[in-house]
Amino acid sequence: MDPFTQAFVxxxxxxxxxxxxxVLSVLGSQDRWGGIKARWGVGRMDYLVEPGLYALNSxxxxxxxxxxxxYKLTFDKLRSALGGLNAWILVLETYGINVxxxxxxxxxxxxxxAARIGSTGLAEVASHREVILxxxxxxxxxxxxxxxxxxxxxxxxxxxxxxxxxxxAAGNRADDGMRRRSFPLGERLxxxxxxxxxxxxxxxxxxxxxxxxAGLFGPxxxxxxxxxxxxxxxVALLGAVFAGAVALPLLLPWLPGRAFAVKGAAAGAVxxxxxxxxxxxxxxxxxxxxxxxxxxxxxxxxxxxxxxxMNFTGSSTxxxxxxxxxEMRWAVPFQVLTGVAGLALWFCSWxxx
Amino acid sequence: MKSxxxxxxxxxxxxxxxxxxxxxxxLTVCPHAVWIMDNNRVRIGDLDQCMxxxxxxxxxxxxxxxxxxxxxxxxxxxxxxxxWAGSGCCSLDSPINGGQRVAAD
Numbered sequence: 258m259d260p261f262t263q264a265f266v267x268x269x270x271x272x273x274x275x276x277x278x279x280v281l282s283v284l285g286s287q288d289r290w291g292g293i294k295a296r297w298g299v300g301r302m303d304y305l306v307e308p309g310l311y312a313l314n315s316x317x318x319x320x321x322x323x324x325x326x327x328y329k330l331t332f333d334k335l336r337s338a339l340g341g342l343n344a345w346i347l348v349l350e351t352y353g354i355n356v357x358x359x360x361x362x363x364x365x366x367x368x369x370x371a372a373r374i375g376s377t378g379l380a381e382v383a384s385h386r387e388v389i390l391x392x393x394x395x396x397x398x399x400x401x402x403x404x405x406x407x408x409x410x411x412x413x414x415x416x417x418x419x420x421x422x423x424x425x426a427a428g429n430r431a432d433d434g435m436r437r438r439s440f441p442l443g444e445r446l447x448x449x450x451x452x453x454x455x456x457x458x459x460x461x462x463x464x465x466x467x468x469x470x471a472g473l474f475g476p477x478x479x480x481x482x483x484x485x486x487x488x489x490x491x492v493a494l495l496g497a498v499f500a501g502a503v504a505l506p507l508l509l510p511w512l513p514g515r516a517f518a519v520k521g522a523a524a525g526a527v528x529x530x531x532x533x534x535x536x537x538x539x540x541x542x543x544x545x546x547x548x549x550x551x552x553x554x555x556x557x558x559x560x561x562x563x564x565x566x567m568n569f570t571g572s573s574t575x576x577x578x579x580x581x582x583x584e585m586r587w588a589v590p591f592q593v594l595t596g597v598a599g600l601a602l603w604f605c606s607w608x609x610x
Numbered sequence: 611m612k613s614x615x616x617x618x619x620x621x622x623x624x625x626x627x628x629x630x631x632x633x634x635x636x637l638t639v640c641p642h643a644v645w646i647m648d649n650n651r652v653r654i655g656d657l658d659q660c661m662x663x664x665x666x667x668x669x670x671x672x673x674x675x676x677x678x679x680x681x682x683x684x685x686x687x688x689x690x691x692x693x694w695a696g697s698g699c700c701s702l703d704s705p706i707n708g709g710q711r712v713a714a715d
Contacts, residue, residue: 357663393641436643515615577662577680577682
């Protein structure tokens with residue numbers, strides 16, 4: 258694809274390696290809307306920038322070269338963080354994946370960087386021999402090999418693009434804070450939409466199926482049962498989604514346990530208590546049937562929230578594969594057993610009517 | 611804010627201190643300050659902060675560091691077991707490069 262046809266390219270900058278597409282650090286409404294959609298999972302997997310070299314504002318041959326991934330959200334975050342600075346942005350082909358994940362897979366890697374430095378003619382564009390990589394690109398790039406392969410010295414910049422102006426102003430020096438990956442509330446907050454979307458994608462259909470099952474196999478007529486048991490199922494599942502996909506990211510540091518499955522189950526237990534109280538209020542009389550239905554959700558909601566919480570490991574910034582495997586060895590059997598037990602209790606609640 | 615700590619004593623990170631040349635590259639790339647410079651050679655400070663990203667291993671010029679790298683992502687582990695291949699981030703084996711760098715079993 259011709260990089261000049263992309264909507265965010267505003268012109269071109271002439272260099273010895275030809276005309277380089279020019280972008281600005283101010284995002285347009287299309288960029289911002291695209292970013293919001295990506296956060297909600299809409300078109301997220303093909304939100305791309307054409308790989309290659311870009312001119313940010315009006316760089317010259319002495320301007321710094323910043324390397325990034327071709328996920329558009331990443332590219333936009335980088336250019337908007339740089340304000341009025343002039344720089345070259347070298348976009349690697351990471352297939353629309355962010356820097357850290359792509360580095361883990363090796364697509365943001367030594368080979369791709371070396372090849373891209375060659376194919377863009379960077380040595381003719383820049384008079385210096387230095388590229389600045391995001392620190393989180395390090396799992397994929399061997400800096401000492403880049404130097405051998407291309408003659409360019411690979412320097413690791415800060416983790417966050419927002420720290421780049423300070424890094425550059427300090428003569429390419431990062432302080433300790435720039436090198437530490439934290440996970441503050443704001444960063445956890447922006448992940449909630451995508452967590453919600455991926456949880457609802459399978460729990461809403463599950464809710465509808467439970468509504469149908471309640472209607473078909475319940476003790477009374479179809480609509481009476483679908484409304485009585487089925488509708489509450491959907492409410493309860495939404496409670497589990499809220500616990501696992503909203504409360505867990507928000508309250509991550511304060512939820513008990515180190516394992517995410519435990520944190521999720523804890524958030525789910527609170528949601529289950531709220532649901533139990535709700536059942537106590539809306540169901541007349543404390544019949545065996547209501548007791549069983551309450552027990553069912555007291556078991557099912559923590560199990561589901563535990564599963565959703567466990568899946569948040571991939572969005573977090575500090576979990577290891579060894580740790581996730583260790584957690585899953587007991588958590589998955591626990592979730593399956595409690596899930597099955599909960600469903601069995603839910604069925605049994607009708608028999609006790 | 612205090613830093614998050616995941617499960618204890620699970621990280622597979624190890625160091626051959628004899629090989630270390632004290633270049634400090636691992637201190638630069640580590641996002642969780644696992645490494646400490648001690649008498650011109652590094653040592654592992656806080657193993658429980660290690661998330662096995664592998665940044666230090668690949669950037670060590672003398673191969674003094676070993677770690678079984680991978681993404682700490684439950685969805686990726688599940689996808690690696692399921693019959694259909696995971697796509698994008700949530701897979702242990704990358705469909706793009708054959709997942710050579712990413713441990714999977």
